[in-house]
Amino acid sequence: MNWEVVIGLEIHTQLSTKSKLFSGAAVGFGAEPNTQTTLVDLGMPGALPVFNKEALRMAVMFGHAINAEIGMTSVFARKNYFYPDLPKGYQTSQMDHPIVGKGYLDVVLDDGTTSRIGITRAHLEEDAGKSLHEDFQGMTGIDLNRSSTPLLEIVSEPDIRSAKEAVAYVKMIHSIVTYLGICDGNMAEGSMRCDINLSLRPKGQKEYGTRTEIKNVNSFRFIEKAIYTEIERQADILEDGGRIIQETRLYDPEKNETRSMRSKEDANDYRYFPCPDLLPVVLTQEYVDDIKTSLPELPSQKAARFQSEYALSEYDASVLSSSRAMAEFFENANDVVKDAKLTTNWVMGELSKLLNQEQLDIENSPVNAQAFGELLVRIKDDTINGKTAKDVFQAMWNGEGSADEIIEAKGLKQVTDTGAIEAMIQTILDANAAQVEQYRAADDDKQKKMIGFFVGQVMKASQGKANPGLVNPILARMLKG
Amino acid sequence: MSIDKQDVQKIAHLARLALTEADADQYQHSLSSVLSLVEQMQSVNTDGVEPLSNPLEMTQRLREDVVTEENRRDAFLANAPQAEAGLFLVPKVID
Numbered sequence: 001m002n003w004e005v006v007i008g009l010e011i012h013t014q015l016s017t018k019s020k021l022f023s024g025a026a027v028g029f030g031a032e033p034n035t036q037t038t039l040v041d042l043g044m045p046g047a048l049p050v051f052n053k054e055a056l057r058m059a060v061m062f063g064h065a066i067n068a069e070i071g072m073t074s075v076f077a078r079k080n081y082f083y084p085d086l087p088k089g090y091q092t093s094q095m096d097h098p099i100v101g102k103g104y105l106d107v108v109l110d111d112g113t114t115s116r117i118g119i120t121r122a123h124l125e126e127d128a129g130k131s132l133h134e135d136f137q138g139m140t141g142i143d144l145n146r147s148s149t150p151l152l153e154i155v156s157e158p159d160i161r162s163a164k165e166a167v168a169y170v171k172m173i174h175s176i177v178t179y180l181g182i183c184d185g186n187m188a189e190g191s192m193r194c195d196i197n198l199s200l201r202p203k204g205q206k207e208y209g210t211r212t213e214i215k216n217v218n219s220f221r222f223i224e225k226a227i228y229t230e231i232e233r234q235a236d237i238l239e240d241g242g243r244i245i246q247e248t249r250l251y252d253p254e255k256n257e258t259r260s261m262r263s264k265e266d267a268n269d270y271r272y273f274p275c276p277d278l279l280p281v282v283l284t285q286e287y288v289d290d291i292k293t294s295l296p297e298l299p300s301q302k303a304a305r306f307q308s309e310y311a312l313s314e315y316d317a318s319v320l321s322s323s324r325a326m327a328e329f330f331e332n333a334n335d336v337v338k339d340a341k342l343t344t345n346w347v348m349g350e351l352s353k354l355l356n357q358e359q360l361d362i363e364n365s366p367v368n369a370q371a372f373g374e375l376l377v378r379i380k381d382d383t384i385n386g387k388t389a390k391d392v393f394q395a396m397w398n399g400e401g402s403a404d405e406i407i408e409a410k411g412l413k414q415v416t417d418t419g420a421i422e423a424m425i426q427t428i429l430d431a432n433a434a435q436v437e438q439y440r441a442a443d444d445d446k447q448k449k450m451i452g453f454f455v456g457q458v459m460k461a462s463q464g465k466a467n468p469g470l471v472n473p474i475l476a477r478m479l480k481g
Numbered sequence: 482m483s484i485d486k487q488d489v490q491k492i493a494h495l496a497r498l499a500l501t502e503a504d505a506d507q508y509q510h511s512l513s514s515v516l517s518l519v520e521q522m523q524s525v526n527t528d529g530v531e532p533l534s535n536p537l538e539m540t541q542r543l544r545e546d547v548v549t550e551e552n553r554r555d556a557f558l559a560n561a562p563q564a565e566a567g568l569f570l571v572p573k574v575i576d
Contacts, residue, residue, distance in 0.1 A: 017546050024549030033567040035552040042557060054546035075534040082497055084571040097534070131574060141568030269495060274534035279541040 001239060003200040005231050006208055007160035010195040011173055012151045013183040014127070015058045021126045021150035022049030022092065029189045033143035041147040043088030048277055051076075055150040056281065057291060058182035059099045059124050062152060064292045065176050066119050068103025072288070076124075076278040079270045084142050085129035093153075095272045098123035099281070100152075105176075106300070107168045108318055117169050118157030125151050152182075158197065158208065163227035167220050170194060171322075174220075175299045179324045187218050194223055199244070200234045209234075210244040214251050214258055226251035230258050302327055310340035319348060325362045329369045336373025339380055346376055350393055367396050375403035388412050388464055414467040421458075421470055425478055428457045439479055451475065483513040 020027055023040035039047035063070045075097040078090040100122035106114050129144035154173060160166045174192060177183040184191050199211035214230060217223050229251070234244055249258040297305070299321050306317035306327075320330045326347070334343040351372065355362060367375075375396065379389050384407060395406045407413055415421060429436050432454075439450050451472075458471050489509045493500045500508065554567060563570040 019544075019546050019548045024544070024547065026548045026550075032554075034554045034557065034569070035567070037554070037557065038550045050544040051541050052546050053543040056543065080495070084569075084574055096532075132568065133573070136565060136568075136570055138573055139563065139565075139570040140572070140574050141565065142571055143568055271495065276535065279535050279537060279539055282540040 001235075002203040003231075003235055003238070004203045004205075005161060005227075006158050006199050006201060006211075007162075007166050007227065008158035008197040009154075009156045009160065009166060009169065010197070011154045011156075011170065012127075012193045012195075013154065013173070013177050014191040015055050015150040015152055015182055016184050016191075017052055017054045017058070017150055019052060020148040021052050021055050021124065022148050025148070027149050028145075029186075029191075031145055033141075034145060036145040037147065041144055043086075049092065049148075051278060051281065052150060055124060056099070058150075058180070059122065059152055060283070060288060060291045061180050061182055061295060062122060062154075062177065063100035063103065064295055065180060065298055066100075066103035066105055066122075068119065068122070069101035070283065070288050071097055071099045071101055072283050072285075073097060074099040074124075074281045076275040076281075077272045078275045079125075079272055081270060083128070083131075084140060085131050085144070085147070087129075087144070087147075091126060091128065092275055092278070093125035093272075094123035097280075105169065105172055107165065107172050109164060109168050112315070115159075115161075115165060117159045117165075120155045120157050122152050122154045125153055127151050163224045163231075166196070166227055167224050170223055171220060172299070175322055175324075179296060179298055181296070187220075190218060193218050196223065196226060196230070198227065198230050198234070200231065200238060209238075210246050212244065212246065212258075213248050215248055215261065217251050222251060222253050225253070225256060226258060229256055233258065299324075310334070310344070312340060312344055316344050316348065320344065323362070329362050329365070329372075332369035333373040333376070336370060337376040337380065339376070342376055342380060343373070346372070350390060354394075354397055366399065367393070371396060371402055378403050378407060382414060382416060382467055382469065383407060384412055384414055385464070385468055388414070412465065415462055415465050416467050416470060418470065418474065421462075421466055421474055422478070424461055424466065425454075425458055425471070425475055428454065428461060429478060432457065436479065447479075451479070454479065484509060484516065 017027060019025060020038075020041065023038040025038045025041055026036045028036065040049055060070055074094060076092050077095040079093045079095075080090045082089055098121045102121070103119040105117050105119065107117055108114050127146050127149040129142055129147040132141040132143065135141075156169065160169060174185050174187075177192075178185040186192075194217045196214040196217060197211050198214065199209040201207065201209045212230065212234070214226050217226050230249070237244060245260075248261045250261050251258050302321040303314075303317040306312045306320060307314060310317075312320070319326075321327045329351075330343060330347050333347065334340055337343045351362075351365065351367075354360075355365060360366075365372075375389060375393055378384050378392075379386055384392060392403055392406050392410075392412065395401075395410075396403060400406055401409070415424075435450070435453060439447060439454075442450060454475055455468070455471060458466055458475065459468070486505050486509050489505050489512065490500065492512075493505075493508075558564040558567070558569065561569045
């Protein structure tokens with residue numbers, strides 16, 4: 001059977017506010033347990049929530065970035081369930097009137113095609129605390145630092161049709177929220193988590209199949225792998241004539257499998273109702289418009305500008321604009337070099353290669369944009385050639401100094417003295433008289449192939465320092481005899 | 482409109498309330514009469530009326546994004562029946 005996969009994603013992004021969604025406690029990863037809590041976060045009777053202005057602003061920014069309708073009146077609702085990491089007995093969330101309504105994103109895939117993914121809504125809600133199940137003599141330890149941390153839950157339409165498309169979509173959301181500066185995007189620390197709703201249907205069928213939900217997947221790679229394994233699991237069941245049970249599952253990266261979470265009876269009976277402790281949030285058009293005009297340049301806009309301003313290809317522009325840090329590095333380096341083509345080649349080539357090798361983000365590059373630009377200037381002004389520049393870059397990477405210091409210390413400056421080059425070439429021609437004779441006897445096409453031998457000899461004799469731009473014409477002239 | 486005893490037990494379970502048989506009888510009766518009242522209210526024509534999410538005709542006030550609260554962990558943990566290593570301890574939950 002030929003199956004079509006149908007995927008919808010719920011992405012929880014942690015908003016990078018200083019304080020919590022409904023209290024004045026600090027937000028932060030890795031603090032001592034329960035040191036960032038207040039009476040509100042602990043759900044003490046009589047403690048009242050007050051809504052964080054900045055969380056609202058961030059949510060509206062995101063809404064603009066996905067071309068969405070902004071909820072001019074949004075309402076907080078209580079989602080009721082019992083779990084010890086949620087002492088109030090309900091999560092304050094939004095149901096019927098979310099802050100961000102329908103929007104969409106155009107996602108560019110690796111093969112250059114674009115698909116439009118609908119976004120149903122994005123709503124504000126508070127995070128719960130953490131349960132620690134080890135080491136407490138049969139008890140569970142509760143840390144409520146994370147409780148009431150602001151989350152924006154971004155819910156997509158079931159528009160996604162492959163694992164690759166899902167990953168491209170999540171990467172795009174990741175890039176938007178980090179460009180906007182509303183989320184640090186640190187997936188390992190849980191700042192972005194993804195729930196995957198997935199079902200299969202025979203190709204051509206209109207109705208959706210029964211779906212499962214895979215909870216809390218927290219890396220791009222795991223999202224892709226979890227989708228592949230779940231597709232395989234569902235296809236096996238369906239092809240054996242079985243039925244899919246609608247349930248919540250967990251992805252185990254070590255075993256590369258999804259397994260059923262023991263879900264309690266009535267687990268989904270959340271009995272939502274408007275939160276009586278919070279009044280409706282009403283926005284003015286002026287407020288919403290002001291946020292729109294102050295929005296920073298978004299990844300897709302930056303990519304378009306890179307194409308027009310620097311004459312980059314669509315592919316190069318999309319790679320360089322994929323993260324804000326990468327785009328800034330490129331532009332800062334190019335401000336020094338003033339040669340977009342050269343800068344692009346080096347950022348996407350040597351720099352990316354070394355970053356990948358050492359698994360570093362560009363923010364942590366040991367060579368900063370200014371120093372990187374200064375190196376490229378030395379290629380541009382013919383002080384060194386491209387090959388030597390790679391060695392200089394490696395030395396800069398290892399902390400041996402600036403480009404100029406390394407070129408000076410290692411004596412790597414190109415030989416641009418025509419007389420010196422001519423002398424060098426003459427020595428080589430004398431030492432290879434037979435090859436010179438063959439060359440002179442050959443026709444044009446053959447000569448073009450044979451000249452490489454002589455260039456190689458000259459570069460070797462000069463230890464790579466002869467300027468190839470000078471060597472080639474002089475060599476051609478002298479070979480003519 | 483009336484609800485049966487199973488509904489009553491389900492509602493009690495969702496709210497984590499333990500009901501005796503006698504309690505359940507009583508709640509079945511009183512919840513049913515509340516629902517009858519709701520049923521009566523539903524006969525009012527509400528076409529074009531926005532659902533009310535709060536009876537107060539006011540809107541939410543906002544708070545500046547500043548940390549105003551300091552660490553009071555010791556005071557909070559002192560209220561807990563059991564605590565260890567800065568954590569609240571609760572009966573083991575496996576989910």
